[in-house]
Amino acid sequence: MPRPTTPGYFASHWRSLDYFNLYRLTLAAALVFSGLLFSTSDLFRQSANGRFQSYAFAYLMIAALFVLGIRARWPGFQIQLTAHITADIVLFMLMMSTSEQLASGLGLLLAISIASGGLVGSGRLTLLYAAMASIAVLLQHGFSILGGGQGMDSFFQVGLLCAGYFAIGLLAHALTLRALRSERLAQQQAGELALLNRINAVAIENSPDGLLAIRGDGIIRHASPRALALLGITAAAVPGITRLEDCSPELARMSQQMQPGTTFTLNTAAAQLRVRCIPLETPDDSRVLVLEDQSQAEQAAQRLKLAALGRLTANIAHEIRNPLSAISHAAQLLGEETHDTAQIRLTGIIENNARRLDRLVEEVLTLNRRDRLHPVSFDAAALGLLVDELRQTEEIPADAVIIDMPDSLHFQFDSDHLRQIVWNLMRNAWRFSRKQAGSLRIGAQMQGSNMQIEIGDDGPGVASEHQDKLFEPFFTTDAQGTGLGLFLARELAEANHAALSYVPGNGGARFRLALRGGE
Template sequence: MPRPTTQGYYASHWRSLDYFNLYRLTLAVALVFTGLLFDASDLFRAGSSERFQAFAYAYLLIAALFVLGIRARWPGFQIQLTAHITADIVLVMLMMSTSERLAGGMGLLLAISIASGGLVGSGRLTLLYAAMASIAVLLQHAFSILGGSQRMDSFFQVGLLCAGYFAIGWLAHALTRRALQSETLAQRQADELALLNRINALAIENSPDGLLAVRGDGVVRHASPRALALLGIAAPLVPGVTRLADCAPELARALSQQCGPRTAHTLSTQAAQLRIRCIPLATPDDSRVLVLEDQSQAEQAAQRLKLAALGRLTANIAHEIRNPLSAISQAAQLLREDTHDPAQAKLTTIIENNTRRLDRLVEEVLTLNRRDRLNPVGFEGATLAALIDELRQTEEIPADAVIVSMSDTARFQFDPDHLRQIVWNLLRNAWRFCRKQAGSIHIRLLTQSDAAQLEIRDDGPGLTPEHQGRLFEPFFTTDAQGTGLGLFLARELAEANHAVLAYVPGTDGACFRLSVHGRE
C-alpha cells in the first residue's frame, strides 16, 4: 500500500528522515551499551550512572516511536523533524549533565543533529535548531559552573562550540537550498519528459504511417500497431527479443541492401503497397527507424487535395459558364435554321455537340459538389428495374439489348438522385462500348450476406490492365467525346451513400459492381 504524501515534500525527504532516525537508533543503542559497560567506572559522577542509563533508554524508546511516525507520515514532516532535533538536544543535554568527561564529546553529537536536520529538512529552521542547541549547551554549562564542576574560563570553549553550531547550520541551509533547487528542476524535467513520452506514444499510436525501431543486429525495439497491420503481422512482438527477419523476412531482406535517410524501398504485402523510409539514429547499436507509408493512402490524400481545389474552382465558375454556353447553343440552333449551306450546317452541329458536352461536364461537376446532400429511401428489385427501364428509354437503347434480372429479396437504402446518376453513367458507358446487339448489356441485382450487389456488364472489348488502374481518376477517358468525370462521379456518389463501386476484372467485356451494405 503506498504511503500518503505530504504537501511540499518529496518521498526522498521522508526517506532521508528515516535514515536520520536510523542513525539516532544506532546512537541510542551505543549509549545504552556505554552506560552498562562503564557503570562502575569513574566516567560518571557518583550516583549518576543510573540516570545516564535511564536517559539512554528513554532516548532509545523515543527513537523507536519515531519509526512509527515516519511510517505513518503523521504528523507532518516539519513537525516530526523538529521533534527529532528537540529530542536530541534535550536528551543529550541530560546525559551531558551526568558526566563532565562526556560533556565535550556529546556536545559534538549535536553538531551532527543540526547538520542532519538541515539536510533532511531542506534548510528550513536550521538556524533555529542551532540556536536551540547553543542555548541548551550554555544553560548546561552554566549549571555546571554553579555546581562547581566547571570553571568560568571554560565558557570560551563552549562559545566556540556554539559558533560551530551556527556555522554548520548556515552551511547546511545553503547546501540544502541548492540541492532542493536541483531536485525541483529534476522533478520538473522528469514530468515534462513523461508528458513528452505520452504525447509521442499518442502520436505513434494514431499515426497513419507505421513506425518500426530496429537495432543494427535486426532486433525489433518497438513496433506501432499501424506497422503491424501494414505488414500483416498478427502474432505479438516482444520488444528487444523478436528479430525482424522472423516476423517480416521480406522487409529484412530489402533493408539489408541499403539503408539511409535518402533511400526508400517498396514492399508489397497483403494489406497494402508500402513505401519504406529508413532513418538512422546514430546510436552505438546502429539503431534505425523504419517509416512505413501506405502508398494508396498517399495517393488518396493527393487526390483529395486535387479534388478540393477542383471543387473550389468549379463551384465558382460553373454557373458563369452555363449562361454563355446556353447563348452559344441557342445561336447555333438559329444559324442552322437560317442556313441551307451543308458546310455551315455541319459547323453548327459541331458547335451544338460541344456545347452539350460542356453542359454535361458542368452538370456533373455541380452534381459532384452536391454529393453530401443525402436523402436515402428504400429500394427493391421492382423499383430498380423501373428506374433502369426509364434510363434505357432516355438513352434510346432497344429493349432487347438490355437483360435485367432482379432478386426478389434484395433491399437497400440509397439516395434516389445519386442512384439515378450512377446507373445512368454505367448504362450509358455500357451502351457506348458494347456491340449494340440483343443481350449486349446484362444488369442483375444480387444479395450476398448483408449487402446488395448491382452488376452492369457489357459484351464490349473490355479494358486493358493499364487502363483499369486509372478508371476512377477524374478527367481520365478513353473516348474522345467523354468528359472523364462519369465514373469518378459515380464512385464519389457511391461512397457518399456508404457503398462501393468497383470494376470487376476477369470477365468478358466490362463489368462494374455497386455494393450497398446495410440491407433495409
C-alpha cells in the same frame, strides 16, 4: 496500500527522515551498550551510571516509536521532525549531566542532529533548533558549575560549541535550499520529459509512416505498430531481443547496405514501401528506418490533384455555360433558316458538340454538389421505375434489359445521386453491348443489412490494362465520351457511404454498387 502524503513535502523528505531516525536508533543502541560496558569505570559521576543507562534506553525506545510515526506519516512531517530534534536535545542534555567527560562529545553529537534536521526539513526551523540546543547546553553547563563539577573558565568552550550550532544550522539551511531547488527542477524536467515521451508515443503510433529503430548489430530497439503492419509482421517485436532479420530478412539485408540519407524500395505482402535511413549517431551505430507506404502517398497526391481540378473545372464550367447556351441557340436558329444540306450538316455538328460540352459542364457541377445529400427510401418498385425511366431516356428497348431483384429490397440513397450513377452505368453498358435482347442485366440482392446492385452487359468487357484507370477523371476509350462518367459515379457513391467497383470476369463488363441497406 500507498502511504498518505503531506502537502508541501515530497516522498524524498520522508525517506530522509527515515534514514535520520535509523541513525538515531544506531546511536541509541551504541549509547546503551557503552553504558553497560563502562558501568564500573570512573567515566560517570558517582552513582550516575544507572541514570545514563536509563536515559540511553529511553532514547532507544523513543527512536523506535518514531519509526511507527514515520511509517504512518502521522502526525505531519514538520511536527515529527521537531519532535525528533527536541527529543535529541533533552535526552542528550540529561546524559551530559551524568558525566563531565562525556559532555563535550555528546555536545558534538548534538551538532549532527541539528545539521540533519536542517537538511531533512528543507532548511525550515534550522536556526530554531540551533537556538534550542544552545540554550540547553548553556543551562546544563550552568547547573554543572553550580554543582561544582566545572569552573567558570569552561564557558568559553561552551560558547564555541553554541556558535558552531548556529554555523552548522546556517550552512545546512543554505545547502538545503540549493538541494531543494535542484530537486524541484529535476521533478519539473522529469514531468516535461514524461509529457514529451507521451507526445512522441502518440505521434509514432498515429503516424502514417512506420518507424523502426535498430542497433548496428540488427537488434530492434523500437518498432511502431504501423511498421509491423506494413511489413506484414503479426508477432510482437521484443525491443532489445528481436532481430530484424528474423522479421524481415530482405529489409535487414538492404538496411546494412544503405548509406545515411539514401532510400530504396521494398515490396511486402502488405504494401510497396519506400524506406529511408536516418542515423542516430550513437556509439552502437543505431539508426531509424522510415517506412512510407507508396500507395498512400500516391492517393494523397491524387486527392490534392482532384481537389485542385475540381475547383478549376467548377469555375470554368460556370464561365462556359452562358456562352455555350448562346452558341447552341444560334446553331438552332441557323438550322431553321437555311435549306442548304452542307450548312444543315455543319449546324448539326455545332449542336452535337454543344450538347456534349453541356453534358460535361453538368457532370462537373454535379461533382461539386456531391456533398449535398438528401437521402430517401428506395425499394424494389422505386428502383425498377428509375431503371425504366433511364431506359426510355437512352432509347433502350424494353427486352434488352433484364431486371432481377427481391421484393424485400430496401435502402437509403440520395435520389439525384443514384439517378446519376445508374444512368452512367446503363449508358456505358448499352454503348458497349451487342444491343440485342438481354444485353443489359441489372440485379440487386440483400446480404444481411447490406445490399449490392450490379449492372452488366454482354459486350467485350474492359481490357486488363484499362481496369486500373477506369475511375480516373478524363480517362475514356470512347472518342465521344467525356471521361468523367465513372469518376463522377464513384465520387457520388462514396458521398453516400457506398462503394462502386468493377467486377472482373468473362462475358462483358460488370459494375457493383455496394451499400448498407435500410431497416
